[in-house]
Amino acid sequence: MQPAISIQNLGKSYATGHVALKNVSLDIQHGEIFALLGPNGAGKTTLIGIVCGLVNATSGSVYADGHDIRKDFRVARSMIGLVPQEIATDSFETVWDTSCLSRGLFGKAPNPAHIEKVLRALSLWDKKDSMIRTLSGGMKRRVMIAKALSHEPTILFLDEPTAGVDVELRRDMWQVVRDLRAGGVTIILTTHYIEEAEEMADRIGVIRKGELILVEEKSALMRKLGQKQLCLRLKAPLEAVPEALSDYALTLSADGNQLIYRFDAQADETGIAALLRRLGEQGIDFKELQSDQSSLEDIFVSLIHEESKEHAR
Numbered sequence: 001m002q003p004a005i006s007i008q009n010l011g012k013s014y015a016t017g018h019v020a021l022k023n024v025s026l027d028i029q030h031g032e033i034f035a036l037l038g039p040n041g042a043g044k045t046t047l048i049g050i051v052c053g054l055v056n057a058t059s060g061s062v063y064a065d066g067h068d069i070r071k072d073f074r075v076a077r078s079m080i081g082l083v084p085q086e087i088a089t090d091s092f093e094t095v096w097d098t099s100c101l102s103r104g105l106f107g108k109a110p111n112p113a114h115i116e117k118v119l120r121a122l123s124l125w126d127k128k129d130s131m132i133r134t135l136s137g138g139m140k141r142r143v144m145i146a147k148a149l150s151h152e153p154t155i156l157f158l159d160e161p162t163a164g165v166d167v168e169l170r171r172d173m174w175q176v177v178r179d180l181r182a183g184g185v186t187i188i189l190t191t192h193y194i195e196e197a198e199e200m201a202d203r204i205g206v207i208r209k210g211e212l213i214l215v216e217e218k219s220a221l222m223r224k225l226g227q228k229q230l231c232l233r234l235k236a237p238l239e240a241v242p243e244a245l246s247d248y249a250l251t252l253s254a255d256g257n258q259l260i261y262r263f264d265a266q267a268d269e270t271g272i273a274a275l276l277r278r279l280g281e282q283g284i285d286f287k288e289l290q291s292d293q294s295s296l297e298d299i300f301v302s303l304i305h306e307e308s309k310e311h312a313r
């Protein structure tokens with residue numbers, strides 16, 4: 001089976017000379033929820049824009065279910081729904097009309113039964129005759145999803161679906177996305193909220209300055225998340241980790257004042273008790289002991305940071 005989306009060596013330089021994407025390659029499988037994370041200006045919207053035919057790539061190719069988005073634009077595009085970052089609808093139209101119109105834009109014959117199904121799935125059915133300007137912000141976002149689904153796409157791009165949305169509505173949106181996936185739609189979403197990626201995604205991609213710097217199964221990232229560290233502030237600095245402690249995963253801070261022990265928080269035996277005993281035997285005293293759990297946020301921040309340092313070199 002072809003991937004739902006196959007992106008190959010994609011590059012984009014804007015007319016200003018700004019390089020927004022550098023050699024990005026990525027396959028997204030059918031039925032996945034893929035989250036693309038990255039700081040402001042990383043290139044997420046540019047990437048989505050290219051896949052959806054709104055932005056021309058400078059190099060590389062993109063296929064939707066095997067169809068080249070340039071050579072076979074109409075077929076490829078009809079498979080894709082896009083929920084843009086900004087809410088853009090005609091506020092004097094009704095929910096029903098705007099959804100039907102969006103379908104028409106793809107040259108598809110009217111299908112009231114499909115539009116009804118979409119509106120019901122998004123809990124918009126009782127608002128179908130309401131003018132969009134009378135809806136709450138959250139409902140307007142749902143209307144944007146309804147529009148994007150009106151032509152029966154199998155791949156849905158959500159560009160920051162919950163930006164500026166309150167916690168309750170965010171959870172609501174997550175449920176909507178999960179339901180869509182359960183109905184067979186492949187989902188690619190961009191987000192600034194690491195919690196969102198953590199909650200929803202099967203795989204996570206991190207993009208920074210136009211480069212895809214990491215693509216990983218969320219479960220693998222979560223295992224890293226299970227890593228905890230214990231930090232021991234020593235009474236007297238050490239020059240090196242003593243030989244007698246070499247079987248522990250210890251690192252010494254540059255100033256020699258802190259010993260850091262990494263361990264798996266989910267393991268039955270953390271090894272802490274034995275480590276503390278061993279330290280006592282070695283006559284190493286500490287003033288303070290502190291434990292931190294690394295979160296996906298830490299991993300993300302350190303990734304972005306490490307890459308910045310690499311680039312500075």
Ligand SMILES: Nc1ncnc2c1ncn2[C@@H]1O[C@H](COP(=O)(O)OP(=O)(O)OP(=O)(O)O)[C@@H](O)[C@H]1O
Pocket residue numbers: 014015016018019020038039040041042043044045046047
């Ligand atoms: N039409 C354009 N002309 C010139 N530069 C552009 C254009 N559109 C985007 N850019 C630049 O390309 C870079 C990537 O922008 P893009 O909107 O893809 O980032 P993003 O990851 O979606 O950011 P955000 O999270 O802020 O939405 C930015 O530096 C942006 O200023």
